[in-house]
Amino acid sequence: KAGVTQTPRYLIKTRGQQVTLSCSPISGHRSVSWYQQTPGQGLQFLFEYFSETQRNKGNFPGRFSGRQFSNSRSEMNVSTLELGDSALYLCASRAGGNQPQHFGDGTRLSIL
Amino acid sequence: AQSVSQHNHHVILSEAASLELGCNYSYGGTVNLFWYVQYPGQHLQLLLKYFSGDPLVKGIKGFEAEFIKSKFSFNLRKPSVQWSDTAEYFCAVNPGGSYIPTFGRGTSLIVHP
Numbered sequence: 222k223a224g225v226t227q228t229p230r231y232l233i234k235t236r237g238q239q240v241t242l243s244c245s246p247i248s249g250h251r252s253v254s255w256y257q258q259t260p261g262q263g264l265q266f267l268f269e270y271f272s273e274t275q276r277n278k279g280n281f282p283g284r285f286s287g288r289q290f291s292n293s294r295s296e297m298n299v300s301t302l303e304l305g306d307s308a309l310y311l312c313a314s315r316a317g318g319n320q321p322q323h324f325g326d327g328t329r330l331s332i333l
Numbered sequence: 334a335q336s337v338s339q340h341n342h343h344v345i346l347s348e349a350a351s352l353e354l355g356c357n358y359s360y361g362g363t364v365n366l367f368w369y370v371q372y373p374g375q376h377l378q379l380l381l382k383y384f385s386g387d388p389l390v391k392g393i394k395g396f397e398a399e400f401i402k403s404k405f406s407f408n409l410r411k412p413s414v415q416w417s418d419t420a421e422y423f424c425a426v427n428p429g430g431s432y433i434p435t436f437g438r439g440t441s442l443i444v445h446p
Contacts, residue, residue, distance in 0.1 A: 225376075261438075262438065263423065263438035266433055277432075311376075313377075318432065321367055322377075322379075324369075
């Protein structure tokens with residue numbers, strides 16, 4: 222069974238630009254969550270999508286948005302990039318209920 | 334707000350030493366508890382989980398954790414670490430009724446051969 226796939230693995234952008242990250246969950250998993258991982262803050266929850274609907278949202282500004290498609294694939298968009306957005310962005314999928322998250326390798330975003 | 338505290342940010346051990354990583358949470362109700370591990374260059378993976386029942390939970394690679402409800406703790410232990418245990422370890426807590434885990438900031442473990 223293929224794991225969670227995130228693309229691209231690495232991205233370099235400049236301030237003010239926008240970026241879109243992609244996540245394909247494990248087959249059959251309908252819940253997809255996004256996290257921001259930084260050395261100082263650990264994993265910070267961004268949002269969760271389930272059946273194309275945002276079900277939960279963390280404390281991030283509106284520049285961070287996402288969506289989920291009918292095949293459960295999800296995208297995350299960050300607009301007007303800031304230096305502080307440099308981080309590893311992780312996607313996780315879950316079978317449902319309180320089952321554990323399965324994580325992808327992440328997208329390393331660097332802002333110059 | 335729900336919070337998860339991992340008291341040890343960096344731990345350095347020699348092989349065969351015993352390991353205990355602390356995890357405390359602030360939520361007072363029913364919780365589901367997890368430990369995840371992130372090996373260098375790899376994705377986060379589940380080490381073990383606790384939902385209910387026996388508070389001593391055994392996971393992969395010889396790890397175990399004990400849920401002590403009165404102390405709001407879920408400490409991770411391993412009797413004898415190996416060099417290959419070098420990794421970052423994250424504790425995560427789902428408060429009852431929520432499917433979104435809150436993660437601790439992680440503990441970086443370095444094991445010297």
